[in-house]
Structure formats: C-alpha cells, structure tokens
Amino acid sequence: MKPIIIIGAGHAGLTLAREIRALDKTVPITIVSQDPIQAYYKPNLSKALSMNKSADQLIMKKLGALKNDLHAELFENTSVLKITHEKKSIICQSKGSDNKKLETFELPYENLIIATGASPIELPIDGAFGNVISINTLQDYALFRKKIKYKKQILIIGAGFVGCEFASDLTSNGYQVDVVDRTSWPLEQAIPEQVGIAIKHTLSENGVNWHFQTTVDEINNDGLGGLKVQLSNKTMIKPDVIISAIGLQPNIQLAKAANLSSVRGIVVDEYCQSSANSIYALGDCVEYDGQPLPFIAPATLAAKTLAKTLTGNKTKLVLPPQPVAIKISNCPTLICPPKTKEGSWQINGVDQDLEAAFLDNKNELCGFVLSGKKTALKGEYLSRC
Amino acid sequence: MSNSKVWQCLTCEFVYSEAIGIPEEGIPPGTAWEDVPEDWLCPDCAMGKDDFAMQEVQNESSFI
Numbered sequence: 001m002k003p004i005i006i007i008g009a010g011h012a013g014l015t016l017a018r019e020i021r022a023l024d025k026t027v028p029i030t031i032v033s034q035d036p037i038q039a040y041y042k043p044n045l046s047k048a049l050s051m052n053k054s055a056d057q058l059i060m061k062k063l064g065a066l067k068n069d070l071h072a073e074l075f076e077n078t079s080v081l082k083i084t085h086e087k088k089s090i091i092c093q094s095k096g097s098d099n100k101k102l103e104t105f106e107l108p109y110e111n112l113i114i115a116t117g118a119s120p121i122e123l124p125i126d127g128a129f130g131n132v133i134s135i136n137t138l139q140d141y142a143l144f145r146k147k148i149k150y151k152k153q154i155l156i157i158g159a160g161f162v163g164c165e166f167a168s169d170l171t172s173n174g175y176q177v178d179v180v181d182r183t184s185w186p187l188e189q190a191i192p193e194q195v196g197i198a199i200k201h202t203l204s205e206n207g208v209n210w211h212f213q214t215t216v217d218e219i220n221n222d223g224l225g226g227l228k229v230q231l232s233n234k235t236m237i238k239p240d241v242i243i244s245a246i247g248l249q250p251n252i253q254l255a256k257a258a259n260l261s262s263v264r265g266i267v268v269d270e271y272c273q274s275s276a277n278s279i280y281a282l283g284d285c286v287e288y289d290g291q292p293l294p295f296i297a298p299a300t301l302a303a304k305t306l307a308k309t310l311t312g313n314k315t316k317l318v319l320p321p322q323p324v325a326i327k328i329s330n331c332p333t334l335i336c337p338p339k340t341k342e343g344s345w346q347i348n349g350v351d352q353d354l355e356a357a358f359l360d361n362k363n364e365l366c367g368f369v370l371s372g373k374k375t376a377l378k379g380e381y382l383s384r385c
Numbered sequence: 386m387s388n389s390k391v392w393q394c395l396t397c398e399f400v401y402s403e404a405i406g407i408p409e410e411g412i413p414p415g416t417a418w419e420d421v422p423e424d425w426l427c428p429d430c431a432m433g434k435d436d437f438a439m440q441e442v443q444n445e446s447s448f449i
Binding site for chain 1: 395398409422429
C-alpha cells in the first residue's frame with residue numbers, strides 16, 4: 001500500500017499526521033521536511049523571552065517521540081525537488097552532512113499533501129542582505145537569541161502581528177526597541193485606528209519608539225560592529241540587530257512547478273484538494289477564498305477535516321470565526337478578522353479597554369477586536385458572529 | 386481539591402488547571418474540565434473544547 005505523503009513538518013503537517021493516525025492505526029504515513037522534524041508552537045517564537053525559554057526549550061516533541069506517536073516514516077533535512085502526478089510520486093533530495101553526499105530518491109504516494117508553509121518576504125532594501133534577520137523557524141529563533149545576547153538596541157521593521165509581539169517581548173525584557181512601518185498605527189490592516197492607538201500607547205509606555213508613515217531607505221555598517229539605518233523621514237537609527245517582520249508569502253514554488261492552480265497561495269476546494277487529483281494542500285501555503293490565513297486555528301481545523309477525508313469520510317472544511325490572540329504586555333488583544341471589507345467599525349470603551357465590532361452593510365457582526373479588559377467579552381462576541 | 390486535574394492543549398501547550406480555573410474568562414477556581422462551557426476556546430490557539438484535544442496531564446495530587 002502506497003503511503004499518504006505529507007510535505008512539510010510544521011504545525012499543519014504534523015497535526016494532519018496526528019489526526020490521520022488517531023482515525024486510522026495502520027495507513028502508512030510519510031513526512032518529508034526540508035528542516036529538522038520537531039514539534040513546536042510557532043506563535044511562541046515572539047513570546048519566548050518572557051516565557052524564559054530558549055529555542056531548545058520550545059521544542060514540544062523531538063523526532064524520536066514523533067516517530068513513536070505517529071508510526072510514520074520521517075525524512076528530515078530532505079527537500080522535495082519535484083512532484084510527478086502522472087506517476088503519483090515525488091523526487092526527494094536529502095541534504096548531505098559533512099561526510100554524506102546528496103542523495104536523490106523517489107517516493108510513490110497514494111495521496112499527497114502539500115504543507116510547505118510560508119516564508120518571510122525579503123526586504124527589498126540596500127544593505128539588508130546579511131544585516132537583517134527574519135524569525136520564522138526554530139532555527140531562525142536560535143540565531144536571533146545568539147545575535148541579541150549582550151546587545152541592547154533592536155530595530156523591528158513591520159508593525160503587524162509578529163512585529164508587535166516581538167516589540168512587546170523585547171521591551172519587557174530590557175531591550176530598547178524601535179519599530180518602523182509605512183502605515184499609521186500598529187496592526188493597521190487588521191484593526192481600527194482607535195484600538196491601534198491604544199496599543200501604540202501601551203507599547204510606548206513599555207519603551208517602544210514608533211516610526212510610522214515612513215520606510216527604511218538604507219542600511220549600512222557603522223564600522224564599529226553596529227548598524228546605521230536611514231529612514232525616509234530622515235531619522236537615523238543605530239540598532240545592534242534588525243528584525244524584519246513585514247509579512248509572509250506562501251511557499252508555492254513546488255505546486256507551481258507541478259502546474260497546480262495557485263495565486264497568492266495554493267488554490268484548494270472545500271475538501272482542501274488542489275486542482276490535481278490526490279493532491280491536497282494545507283496551512284500557510286494555501287489561500288482560502290483568495291486569502292492566505294497564516295494562523296494556527298484555521299490550519300488545525302483544516303488538518304482535522306482533511307484527516308477525515310483521507311481516511312474515507314469525505315468532509316467539507318467550514319471555517320468558523322476564530323479569534324487570534326496577540327500578546328502585548330498590559331494590553332492583551334483578540335482579533336477576529338472581518339470576512340468582508342464592506343462595512344464599518346463601531347467602537348466602545350475607554351483607554352485600552354476597547355471593543356470594536358465590524359458591522360457589514362446588513363448591520364450584522366462579521367468581525368471584531370477586543371483589547372484590555374474587554375477581551376473577557378470573547379464568548380459573547382463569538383456567539384453573535 | 387485533592388482530585389483537581391490539569392489539562393493541556395495538544396496544539397499550544399496551554400495549561401488548564403481545574404484548581405485555578407480562568408477567572409478572567411469567568412471560569413472560577415475549582416471548575417472541573419467537564420463543566421467548562423462547550424463553546425469555550427483555548428485562550429492561546431483558539432481551538433474549541435471538543436476538537437481541541439486537551440489531554441489530562443499528571444494529576445497534581447499524585448506528585449505528593
């Protein structure tokens with residue numbers, strides 16, 4: 001019997017394997033990952049300083065434990081070069097270690113699941129290469145911790161989910177943080193101005209220096225081991241370390257090369273199936289209704305649903321409203337992104353304790369943001385959504 | 386509370402302790418897992434209670 005092959009061992013891939021195994025004890029499962037295979041909770045990367053955890057301590061399960069739990073064949077540090085749908089197989093290449101050569105091999109599949117995730121968008125700025133880090137994997141995180149050791153001054157480019165959480169985590173742990181973003185308030189793409197201003201104030205009190213409505217023009221070495229960053233509003237910043245958090249792009253190269261339909265992410269139907277038979281896609285590499293949803297909850301739910309389909313119980317994916325929690329010290333925030341852009345925000349509350357309801361043109365609640373003490377209203381809002 | 390149990394989310398490792406509850410979400414200390422509302426969502430990863438796979442971890446009292 002040919003196996004179910006999962007490409008990618010991030011949250012989506014490993015959750016799918018776990019859910020398949022819970023439903024079917026015998027179906028063969030193979031996981032191929034270009035990274036080391038270990039389970040960790042990616043949202044913790046931007047909170048781990050406050051959790052007092054190192055990169056290693058963030059690992060929830062290592063290769064051996066996963067192998068045991070999943071009864072799966074695991075190929076780590078192995079790239080997939082090509083999908084051949086006519087033959088229902090993939091061509092893999094394991095990365096050679098010091099004394100091992102690159103090895104290429106073919107694996108046949110019964111069903112193939114692409115769960116290749118998303119990668120940080122590279123900064124198109126002079127001097128960025130080698131001077132800017134993005135933190136999207138556990139290995140990135142380990143490098144980041146090495147880089148900030150004995151340093152003080154951090155510049156974060158991007159004031160979205162990841163940028164704001166890192167700003168909070170770093171300032172709460174004694175670092176001086178500047179944040180640059182071309183928008184006008186934190187999380188501008190997801191929340192209304194009034195809530196954004198509240199978060200901005202809270203993080204300012206924590207020590208964050210904001211630079212909104214401006215961009216980075218140039219990055220140079222200052223000749224003394226530090227960096228010089230010129231902003232387009234003429235401000236000069238001298239950080240020790242620069243983090244780029246300007247967003248993710250779905251990893252669709254493999255799908256594209258196999259002629260699967262993709263736009264921003266891999267296009268899937270309501271059964272998580274791609275445009276080709278027996279090939280499915282899951283998690284951050286996918287777009288749902290034209291929109292990537294790079295969050296844990298939709299990936300988990302998609303994995304659970306697809307596991308049913310793959311074990312013989314064809315099930316449609318229905319994504320309910322799922323709030324995303326953002327950890328900002330002194331101002332926890334919950335965002336349940338509106339499903340439509342047509343409508344308007346209605347905001348109540350004072351200071352940082354705000355509730356913002358997004359009402360569509362029929363006056364129905366279709367998204368919300370809760371901050372500070374108002375996060376306690378989560379249940380009530382969800383039941384109305 | 387000698388039978389108080391601790392549950393952990395499989396996805397994000399959020400810990401629910403029956404002894405502590407989650408007072409800020411209106412779940413008072415001493416609330417058994419089965420009495421946590423069915424529409425409750427994990428505060429960290431937002432998965433629901435039944436398809437969320439909280440697993441019982443070591444019973445607190447058994448450490449003693």
